[in-house]
Amino acid sequence: MGVADDIARVELDALRARGLLRALEPLRSPAGAEIELRPGERLINLSSNDYLGLAGDARIAAALAEGAARWGAGAAASRLVTGNFLPQHELENELASFEGTEAALLFNSGYAANCALVPAFVGPEDLVLSDALNHASIIDACRLSRARVEIYPHVDVGAAEHLLREIPARRKLVVTDSIFSMDGDRAPLRELSEVCARHGAMLAVDEAHATGVLAEKMPADLRMATHSKALGVAGAHVAGTRAVCDLLLNRARPLIFSTALPPAIACAVLKSLQIVRGPEGDGRRARLWRNVARFAEGLRSLGLPARANSPIFPLVLGTPDKALGVASRLRELGVLAKAIRPPTVPAGTSRIRFALTAAHTDAHVDAAFSALRTAC
Numbered sequence: 001m002g003v004a005d006d007i008a009r010v011e012l013d014a015l016r017a018r019g020l021l022r023a024l025e026p027l028r029s030p031a032g033a034e035i036e037l038r039p040g041e042r043l044i045n046l047s048s049n050d051y052l053g054l055a056g057d058a059r060i061a062a063a064l065a066e067g068a069a070r071w072g073a074g075a076a077a078s079r080l081v082t083g084n085f086l087p088q089h090e091l092e093n094e095l096a097s098f099e100g101t102e103a104a105l106l107f108n109s110g111y112a113a114n115c116a117l118v119p120a121f122v123g124p125e126d127l128v129l130s131d132a133l134n135h136a137s138i139i140d141a142c143r144l145s146r147a148r149v150e151i152y153p154h155v156d157v158g159a160a161e162h163l164l165r166e167i168p169a170r171r172k173l174v175v176t177d178s179i180f181s182m183d184g185d186r187a188p189l190r191e192l193s194e195v196c197a198r199h200g201a202m203l204a205v206d207e208a209h210a211t212g213v214l215a216e217k218m219p220a221d222l223r224m225a226t227h228s229k230a231l232g233v234a235g236a237h238v239a240g241t242r243a244v245c246d247l248l249l250n251r252a253r254p255l256i257f258s259t260a261l262p263p264a265i266a267c268a269v270l271k272s273l274q275i276v277r278g279p280e281g282d283g284r285r286a287r288l289w290r291n292v293a294r295f296a297e298g299l300r301s302l303g304l305p306a307r308a309n310s311p312i313f314p315l316v317l318g319t320p321d322k323a324l325g326v327a328s329r330l331r332e333l334g335v336l337a338k339a340i341r342p343p344t345v346p347a348g349t350s351r352i353r354f355a356l357t358a359a360h361t362d363a364h365v366d367a368a369f370s371a372l373r374t375a376c
């Protein structure tokens with residue numbers, strides 16, 4: 001069947017043998033606390049990033065539909081050509097107000113935003129310090145920058161400061177997730193910000209899992225946030241000063257060389273932001289944190305570790321096969337909690353990643369919990 005097909009088969013066999021093969025399975029229902037995978041198979045969904053339960057929200061879907069009716073389905077060009085529409089500007093103004101920054105600039109995804117951000121600010125003469133558990137998009141962004149990249153041990157501010165002190169470079173950037181996507185713990189942002197200030201370094205923070213979830217905004221020179229998780233839509237932004245956003249507009253290759261986010265998506269995110277920033281958003285956050293506390297309590301009663309300072313709970317099991325085994329037993333019991341394996345997490349730390357949302361009821365949390373008791 002050709003060289004590419006031969007290579008693909010060999011590589012796939014190798015992945016299969018190591019328990020690392022991945023495949024797609026389509027949902028037959030919208031995103032939500034309960035979803036349908038196989039026909040008739042209703043599952044409690046503990047594997048989404050839909051933290052405020054907005055991905056399936058009818059009001060946001062209506063804003064998307066109205067946006068598409070008014071502006072069309074596609075942007076038809078890059079922002080810098082003719083893909084630049086009023087809703088994108090309106091959204092950027094709202095996002096800057098939400099972030100408390102001078103400006104914000106839209107990107108097509110969080111992945112694109114990270115790959116834009118890091119290479120725009122550092123290059124071959126520079127130093128980047130990256131937390132050992134940073135998201136893959138940050139890892140790729142660092143590689144793209146061609147800067148010297150040093151990985152500091154997870155959340156180890158002292159190690160980061162040591163590297164900042166010892167390694168000479170034209171510019172220095174420390175980059176970190178704010179809530180770590182697969183571990184659910186939080187970066188010591190205040191301490192990192194102080195260390196950066198002492199050493200004239202920039203701090204870039206990826207708020208993918210924090211935006212809409214944590215009310216407070218932590219200090220950062222460059223803040224990246226996704227619209228695909230708590231905001232329930234798609235796309236991302238970088239927030240900062242006007243000059244930061246103007247530099248990105250001029251340098252960010254994922255923005256310059258890619259068709260803009262459709263304006264209808266901007267309409268949907270505007271609607272979502274309105275909900276997230278209003279009293280309903282506060283109510284949804286309160287519900288989410290109640291669920292987090294209830295789930296943590298349950299985990300602890302099983303003698304399992306539970307941090308409860310984010311909606312993400314890792315149950316580290318070790319090998320891919322162990323994680324797949326527990327995931328499949330949970331699914332038989334009506335709970336979808338996917339196995340997370342390398343390269344998403346380091347070798348030897350395959351896990352189940354549970355993620356709570358505001359859409360879960362007490363009954364969902366308790367049912368998930370009793371399934372877990374049986375499955376482990």
Ligand SMILES: Cc1ncc(COP(=O)(O)O)c(C=O)c1O
Pocket residue numbers: 109110111112114135137177181206208209226227228235236
């Ligand atoms: C920490 C982190 N950064 C960036 C991304 C990428 O965001 P997006 O899904 O919008 O591309 C994700 C998730 O996918 C993430 O977990």
